[in-house]
Amino acid sequence: MIHTSHLVKQFGSFKAVDEINLEIGRGEIFGFLGANGAGKTTTIRMLCGLLKPSSGEIRIDNLDIIKHSEQIKHKLGYMSQKFSLYPDLKAIENLQFYAGIYRVSFEPALKRLEPILEQFGLSSILKTLTQDLPMGYKQRLSLVAALMHDPPLVFLDEPTSGVDPQARREFWQVINDLAQSGKTIIVSTHFMDEAEYCHRVIIMQDGREVALGNPAELKQEYGSANMQELFLKVLGVSDAKL
Amino acid sequence: MPSFSRIRAIAEKEVFHILRDSRTLVIIFLMPLLQLIIFGYAMNMEIRQVPLLVDDLAMNSSSRALVDAFVNTDYFQLVPKEAGTLQPDELFRERRAQASLSIPKDFGASEHRVLLRIDASDPNSAQMIQNYALGIVNSTGIQTDAGIDLRAQILYNPDLKSSFFFVPGLIALILVMVCALLTSISISREKEMGTMEQILVSPVSATEILFGKVIPYLVLGLLDALIILAVGMLLFQVPFRGDFSVFLLFTFLYVLTSLCLGLLVSTVAKTQQAAMMMALGMTLLPTLLLSGYMFPISSMPVILQKLTYIIPASYYLQIIRGIMLKGNNIAQLYQAGLSLLGMSVLMLIVAARRFKLRLS
Numbered sequence A: 001m002i003h004t005s006h007l008v009k010q011f012g013s014f015k016a017v018d019e020i021n022l023e024i025g026r027g028e029i030f031g032f033l034g035a036n037g038a039g040k041t042t043t044i045r046m047l048c049g050l051l052k053p054s055s056g057e058i059r060i061d062n063l064d065i066i067k068h069s070e071q072i073k074h075k076l077g078y079m080s081q082k083f084s085l086y087p088d089l090k091a092i093e094n095l096q097f098y099a100g101i102y103r104v105s106f107e108p109a110l111k112r113l114e115p116i117l118e119q120f121g122l123s124s125i126l127k128t129l130t131q132d133l134p135m136g137y138k139q140r141l142s143l144v145a146a147l148m149h150d151p152p153l154v155f156l157d158e159p160t161s162g163v164d165p166q167a168r169r170e171f172w173q174v175i176n177d178l179a180q181s182g183k184t185i186i187v188s189t190h191f192m193d194e195a196e197y198c199h200r201v202i203i204m205q206d207g208r209e210v211a212l213g214n215p216a217e218l219k220q221e222y223g224s225a226n227m228q229e230l231f232l233k234v235l236g237v238s239d240a241k242l
Numbered sequence B: 001m002p003s004f005s006r007i008r009a010i011a012e013k014e015v016f017h018i019l020r021d022s023r024t025l026v027i028i029f030l031m032p033l034l035q036l037i038i039f040g041y042a043m044n045m046e047i048r049q050v051p052l053l054v055d056d057l058a059m060n061s062s063s064r065a066l067v068d069a070f071v072n073t074d075y076f077q078l079v080p081k082e083a084g085t086l087q088p089d090e091l092f093r094e095r096r097a098q099a100s101l102s103i104p105k106d107f108g109a110s111e112h113r114v115l116l117r118i119d120a121s122d123p124n125s126a127q128m129i130q131n132y133a134l135g136i137v138n139s140t141g142i143q144t145d146a147g148i149d150l151r152a153q154i155l156y157n158p159d160l161k162s163s164f165f166f167v168p169g170l171i172a173l174i175l176v177m178v179c180a181l182l183t184s185i186s187i188s189r190e191k192e193m194g195t196m197e198q199i200l201v202s203p204v205s206a207t208e209i210l211f212g213k214v215i216p217y218l219v220l221g222l223l224d225a226l227i228i229l230a231v232g233m234l235l236f237q238v239p240f241r242g243d244f245s246v247f248l249l250f251t252f253l254y255v256l257t258s259l260c261l262g263l264l265v266s267t268v269a270k271t272q273q274a275a276m277m278m279a280l281g282m283t284l285l286p287t288l289l290l291s292g293y294m295f296p297i298s299s300m301p302v303i304l305q306k307l308t309y310i311i312p313a314s315y316y317l318q319i320i321r322g323i324m325l326k327g328n329n330i331a332q333l334y335q336a337g338l339s340l341l342g343m344s345v346l347m348l349i350v351a352a353r354r355f356k357l358r359l360s
């Protein structure tokens, strides 16, 4: 589904992403872990075509992301780290807008997403102005907006930051269901417990890969009891700021 | 090929912003009205209530008729008697009088000459005062010997009302400022808020974004033009001699040009504040100075004259003055209109090419 080789992003002389090689398969939940500034967002932005790699290659469904950007854009949904729905639009108007720019009929799309809307408790607040929603609801709404055009590939950049644990668990339940239905999910997070939900994770530091693999196998490999411990061990710090 | 449904999605969303964001409404409605009133009264260069010192040595029916003719207009007011002991020069220096009228002893009988002295430290005003005075003297049927041919003919604005010039000019100025602000802010706000990132990740093209942004503001800009026109006509009694549909057509083109200018700004500006500064910088002074609004284009140095070709307002001023004051029709204005259309298309193309579909 996603293939990158020698992916590099340089801002001036600073390498924000350095030689990242990934192979992500269909239906996989793939997690990006790393401290602030590790290069997670920059990598994800390159993977969804928002940033042009300085060097290296990205192929999605075997299509080069630069040459076939138009085609690829239809296949991916993206939820940026910064909340970016329109606050002065009602929830439903935001969804309508996303349906519009992806050229999908709104009513069928809404119907298709009804189970998720129910699960998220969004059905009853669709007429509310987005700015009046609590953070947790805004983020769930962002996910639904990214799913309007039923993309096989979904990028979620720290979708659960600033949300309470209960809401996070519900969010991950939906993510799991989406992966089960065959969607590929790329997710970045600061929460180590969330890494456990991922099929595979990459741990990044200063733009480079420091570990890559299945959480359980990684824990075994490094002899760590949990992801938090693994994370600190891998980064070689005793008190990483997350 | 731009997709109509995507353009519509963006335009519809924009309408929600317009209706719900008080700042946009302020830019659209309040700012133009304030500008019109402030600029309008500040730039009103009409001569009214010029303090006039009268030195009447004749004191007969003819001289009184002449003085009355001056005072009965709105243009002159008599300087009170007690000031009359001072010399005119002193009064001029102290700004208590701007003109003095000396009527000789035998005025109306053997003498027909009167002397009008005008403070010309402000030559424009002096010129106007002279014209008014001559007009008044003329209308009383009394001979003068001021040594000036009275038959200066002033077309279109026989009263030399400056409002006839500044109200159309203000419509041009306000429209270009407001429209350039609207589109440039609207796009830079999305960049600032991060919502542009969500749009860019979708298959929307630059052309679709630009069209979606322009269309709602085109309607608003026209609405704005109507409001400014109506208020300008009400407050400053400017005539509208042309055809209304011609006004709509050409104003539509001017609004389009101004919106496209804003689009161009937004391809450079990353923040709303930068967009605001640039949009104002590219419209306010150039329009004031180089459109023919304040200074006639024909009296500019050749280099500046060439520069006026790229100022949208220089075309629109011809158009709006032509329509309002001269009753021009399409045939007389189409060249200016085509120039505006050409500028719009050019700016739209440049903006679409410069518009980055990636983050930088």
Ligand SMILES: Nc1ncnc2c1ncn2[C@@H]1O[C@H](COP(=O)(O)OP(=O)(O)OP(=O)(O)O)[C@@H](O)[C@H]1O
Pocket (backbone or CB within 6 Å): A011, A016, A034, A035, A036, A037, A038, A039, A040, A041, A042, A043, A081, B360
């Ligand atoms: N447009 C840019 N220009 C210059 N430097 C940038 C730019 N974008 C990101 N960076 C830098 O690149 C590095 C990686 O940033 P990135 O946002 O990818 O990190 P992140 O892992 O997503 O961090 P966080 O957890 O805080 O979101 C940071 O040091 C950041 O300052």
Ligand SMILES: [Mg+2]
Pocket (backbone or CB within 6 Å): A040, A041, A042, A081, A157
């Ligand atoms: Mg990030």
